[in-house]
Amino acid sequence: MQDKVSLKNRFAGEVLQFLPYRIKHSLMQTDTNILTDLEEIRLRSGKPAMLHYRGTDGFLHENGRVLGRPSNMLVSAEELADTVYKFCENSWYAYQDDISKGFITIRGGHRIGIVGTPVIKDGLVINMRDISSVNIRFAREVIGCGERTVNYLINGSRDIYNTLIISPPGLGKTTLLRDIVRCLSEGFGFFSGVKIGVVDERGEIAACYKGYPQNDLGSRTDVINGIHKKVGMEILLRSMSPCVIALDEMGSPEDVSAVMQVINAGIRIIGTVHGYDIRAVKMRRGFYELFEDKAFERFIIISVDTKLQYCVKVLDGDGNVLDVEYQSGRKHPYNSKFNNGGLCVFPAAYRTGGMHTGNSGISDGT
Numbered sequence: 001m002q003d004k005v006s007l008k009n010r011f012a013g014e015v016l017q018f019l020p021y022r023i024k025h026s027l028m029q030t031d032t033n034i035l036t037d038l039e040e041i042r043l044r045s046g047k048p049a050m051l052h053y054r055g056t057d058g059f060l061h062e063n064g065r066v067l068g069r070p071s072n073m074l075v076s077a078e079e080l081a082d083t084v085y086k087f088c089e090n091s092w093y094a095y096q097d098d099i100s101k102g103f104i105t106i107r108g109g110h111r112i113g114i115v116g117t118p119v120i121k122d123g124l125v126i127n128m129r130d131i132s133s134v135n136i137r138f139a140r141e142v143i144g145c146g147e148r149t150v151n152y153l154i155n156g157s158r159d160i161y162n163t164l165i166i167s168p169p170g171l172g173k174t175t176l177l178r179d180i181v182r183c184l185s186e187g188f189g190f191f192s193g194v195k196i197g198v199v200d201e202r203g204e205i206a207a208c209y210k211g212y213p214q215n216d217l218g219s220r221t222d223v224i225n226g227i228h229k230k231v232g233m234e235i236l237l238r239s240m241s242p243c244v245i246a247l248d249e250m251g252s253p254e255d256v257s258a259v260m261q262v263i264n265a266g267i268r269i270i271g272t273v274h275g276y277d278i279r280a281v282k283m284r285r286g287f288y289e290l291f292e293d294k295a296f297e298r299f300i301i302i303s304v305d306t307k308l309q310y311c312v313k314v315l316d317g318d319g320n321v322l323d324v325e326y327q328s329g330r331k332h333p334y335n336s337k338f339n340n341g342g343l344c345v346f347p348a349a350y351r352t353g354g355m356h357t358g359n360s361g362i363s364d365g366t
Contacts, residue, residue: 011035011038012028014106014107014108014110015041015106015108015110015136015138016028017086018083018086018087018106019041019043019083020043020075020079020082020083022073023041023043023049023060023073023075023079026049026060026061026062026063026064026073027041027060027064028064029063029064030060030064030065030066031064031066034051034053034058034066037053037054038051038052038053038138039052039053039137039138039140040052040135040136040137040138041135041136042133042134042135042136043075043079043080043083043133043134043135043136044075044132044133044134045075045076045077045080045131045132045133046074046075046076046077047070047074047075048060048070048071048072048073048074048075049071049073049075051066055308059071060073061073077130077131077132080131080132080133080134081131083134084099084112084114084131084134087104087106087112088104092127096126096127097226098226099114099127099128100118100119100124100125100126100127100128101125101226102114102115102128103202103203105203105207105208105209105214106209107209107214108139108209108214109139109141109207109209109214109215110136110137110138110139110207111136111137111139111203111204111207112134112135112136112137113133113134113135113136113137114128114131114133114134114135115128115131115132115133116128116129116130116131116132116133117129117130117132139207139214139215140175141175141178141215141216142175142179143179143182143216144179145172145175145176145179146176146177146178146179146180146182146183147179147183147188148323148325149176149180149300149312149314149323149325150179150180150183150184150188152298152314152322152323153180153184153270153298153314154184154191157190157191157192158191158192158194158243159194159243159268160184160194160244160268160270161268161296161297161298161317162263162268162269162270162295162296162297162298163180163269163270163271163296163297163298163299163300164271164272164273164281164296164298164299164300165177165270165271165272165273165299165300165302166272166273166275166276166277166278166281166299166300166301166302167272167274167275167301167302167303168274168275168276168302168303169274171302171303171304171310172302172310173248173272173302174204174205174248174249174272176300176302176312177205177246177248177270177272178205178206178215178217180246180270181196181198181205181217181218181221181246181270182216182217182218182221183218184196184218184244184270185217185218185219185220185221186218186219186220193218193219193220194220194243194244195220195221195222195240195241195242195243195244196217196218196220196221196222196242196243196244196245196246197221197222197223197224197233197236197237197240197242197244197245197246198217198221198222198223198224198245198246198247199224199227199229199232199233199236199245199246199247200223200224200225200226200232200248201226201227201228201229201232201247201248201249202226202248202249203225203226204248205217205223205246205248206223206225208223208225208226211225222236222240222242224236229247229250229254229255229258230254230255230257230258232247233245233247233258233259233261233262234258237262237265237267242267243267243268244267244268244269244270245262245267245268245269245270246269246270246271247259247269247270247271247272248271248272249272249273249274250271250272250273251273251274252286253285253286255286256286256287256289256290257286259271259290259295260289260290260293260295263295269295269296273287276303277301278291278299278301278315278319294317296317297316297317298314298315298316298317298322299314299315299316299317299319300312300313300314300315301313301315309326309327310326310327311324311325311326311327312324312325312326312327313325
């Protein structure tokens with residue numbers, strides 16, 4: 001029970017204090033089991049507050065009830081604007097660049113998505129006015145979820161294989177990438193650890209708040225935040241001399257071209273991409289050349305079945321299966337620990353099928 005109380009207090013200190021009073025008051029009365037599984041709070045102008053948890057949506061009612069039908073607790077445009085202003089620490093100007101990108105990151109690594117009417121100048125978004133929706137997306141850091149997988153990515157005591165993590169949206173590829181980076185940076189067993197540069201274009205890997213990563217990426221990791229992947233990789237190569245560069249959600253041909261240049265320079269790559277399998281990713285524009293050149297020596301494929309059993313499969317560059325790890329059970333996250341000041345609101349998992357058993361797991365969100 002104490003862990004539940006601690007989580008609720010952390011939740012209140014990092015997020016609830018910024019919300020409209022009516023919403024805050026109701027949430028403080030909401031079932032703690034719902035709060036500990038909470039992934040998002042969505043506030044829309046003229047609509048009721050919506051909570052996303054356990055893979056489903058519910059609307060917040062008075063006295064903290066969460067029901068499938070909409071409530072009459074409608075959020076006003078003034079409340080939305082005031083909420084964003086508070087998240088910006090009472091300074092629109094200080095966060096203007098972040099707002100123009102559609103999100104800001106607050107203490108604890110939580111991400112606040114913002115949409116409304118963009119203010120355009122010279123073809124570029126420079127601000128956002130008439131805020132219509134706010135999405136509060138909670139930080140999820142699962143320390144230890146990559147400790148099994150990372151053993152198949154190392155090549156000797158100071159080198160790794162170029163690795164691509166493939167997963168549909170929402171199955172935890174960023175969570176897995178984050179913990180793999182931590183493991184490789186710190187070192188483990190006979191692996192001594194390497195210098196890693198992280199290009200965190202959308203702030204989802206390190207979740208930097210005022211320059212300080214809210215997530216644990218290890219002692220040998222340097223982060224460049226809020227910059228296009230190609231430019232970020234170039235800056236890291238010039239300034240930080242990394243052995244490995246990690247990046248999330250490769251997508252454009254420009255991303256792929258930049259990754260190829262990094263690999264040709266002798267730097268190792270760990271990246272992620274949306275997809276269901278290797279064949280589907282290979283057919284995308286720009287990726288075909290990477291596969292033809294056998295740029296990646298390891299593939300990690302994350303999938304889930306209709307029973308919500310998660311599968312993390314590791315393959316070599318030729319498609320041979322090296323390891324398969326399954327997850328089938330769930331625990332409430334109040335049995336987990338807080339990590340590095342972040343709010344761990346994702347349920348940990350049991351490992352089954354003759355695999356590693358423990359309390360850590362891959363989140364079903366990024």
